Amino acid sequence: MSSVLYDAPGPLTRRRERIGSILGGLVVLALVGLALWYAAGRGVFEADRWDVLYDPPKNQTAEDVWTSMVVRGLGATLRAAALAAPLALVLGLILALWRTAQRRWIRLPAVVVIELFRGLPVLLMMFFALLGFGWDAFNAVVFGLTVYNMAIISEILRAGLASLPKGQAEAAYAVGLTRTQTLLSILLPQAVRTMLPSLISQLVVLLKDSSLGFIVGYAELLKSIQNNAQFFGNEYFIALFVIGASIYLIVNIALSRLAVWIQRRTTRTAAPVVPVAVTMPGSI
Amino acid sequence: MDVIVDNFPAYLAGFSMTLRLTVVSGVIALIWGLVLAALRVSPITPLRAFSTVYVELLRNTPLTLVFFFLVFVAPQFGLLAPLGFWTAVIALSAYTSAFVCEAVRSGINSVGLGQAEAARAIGLTFGQTLSMVILPQAVRTVIPPLINVFIALAKNTSVASGFATVELMAAGRRLGTQNPAEIIPVLIGVACFYLLITIPAGISAGVIERKVAFAR
Secondary structure (H helix, E strand, O other), X not given: OHHHHOOOOOHHHHHHHHHHHHHHHHHHHHHHHHHHHHXXXXXXXXXXXXXXXXXXXXXXXXXXXXXXXXXXXXXXXXXXXXXXXXXXXXXXXXXXHHHOOOXXXXXXXXXXXXXXXXXXXXXXXXXXXXXXXXXXXXXXXXXXXXHHHHHHXXXXXXXXXXXXXXXXXXXXXXXXXXXXXXXXXXXXXXXXXXXXXXXXXXXXXXXXXXXXXHHHOOOOHHHHHHHHHHHHOHHHHHHHHHHHHHHHHHXXXXXXXXXXXXXXXXXXXXXXXXXXXXXXXXXX | OHHHHHOHHXXXXXXHHHHHHHHHHHHHHHHHHHHHHHHHHOOOXXXXXXXXXXXXXXXXXXXXXXXXXXXXXXXXXXXXXXXXXXXXHHHHHHHHHHHHHXXXXXXXXXXXXXXXXXXXXXXXXXXXXXXXXXXXXXXXXXXXXXXXXXXXXXXXXXXXXXXXXXXXXXXXXXXXXXXXXXXXXXXXXXXXXXXXXXXXXXXXXXXXXXXXXXXX
């Protein structure tokens, strides 16, 4: 992109760019170095701030710490996501189909449900379940994740249906398929396929949002960092946080990469190219 | 529904906090996000790398984790974040700026290559190409996704309620504990205030999107 804006750089410009790169690199390095120096001055890198990960105090073994974080913490996070994701997909699919109904008054409830749930914070819906219905924290988290993401997923599918060439439906009607048959056997499979990358990015958002369980009192990965820090002492917060944050990053980046990979595979053959939306948790 | 009317001042206080969080973080995120986007398309590799790493990290981190870091972990470094408004602003704007950067970058990328080539062919300089041909086209495609990012920001301010900021969500929880029998109406009141922000913004994003839509 930037290369078309200029003429091909001559020797002078290339030298300037090289100098700029070196200077920019020095600035970034200096900032990183300053941060590290500051942290080291605060004793962040001393072994007794990190031994909780390999030789924890209080008669615990490293295995106990790692089990509580990876198995119980991440396990609880994944359990909520693993229940909410299929529910949101199925309900989102139903809503998307409902919304394509031809009669306005049949379509209306689906429109209201979608607009309502995608306009509200996930956290609020978790509180509805937790305080309003009196459910336990796990069910509240699953409820919040499900109702929000089903609204977003149905919007994604609707965009997928809208992006299909008109001829697909016309051809289906021409060979005598009914509306339902056309929708289920011709349009929907194509819409799901073109929207697969967006659907996967939405699942990443769902997984990220499960960390809201921390606020409603669900014992997930963040809570396990806090519990461990409270048990072993606050000086271990940094070490435990680094591990927790790394777990989130690894899982989420892996899923995002999967979305990109699938997009590359599907766009090679599928006709309409739909760019992966910039998905932000809560973006409409 | 009396409980909503009776506690209207509490709702309004929470709502104005939510609005202030949204506006202040939104402005900071917009500026920082534009800087990140500029770094990301710049020819200077280390700056580009910095911006890429920043955006990738923040995009793949839950917002709760950013708050968690500022409130629980940063004090262990000796960085004492003041609890409340400014902690929330730092967390929200650091997080949102990554998405602003992505939206702006995809907008710039959506302008066809031929546009820049044509501008150069008629002898426009780099500055003219950028300011008269590329940016005007980029801005109109960027505005709808940017509005969506800000809608998300408005909803994300609710996360601050878990970290000692009394905004709309926290005000609602307080009212709920004071009126346990009427908790559902209380929460419906909270929902209405959020919808007051998100639905008009969503509609305007849709209108702008239709207005600026053109064939490329």
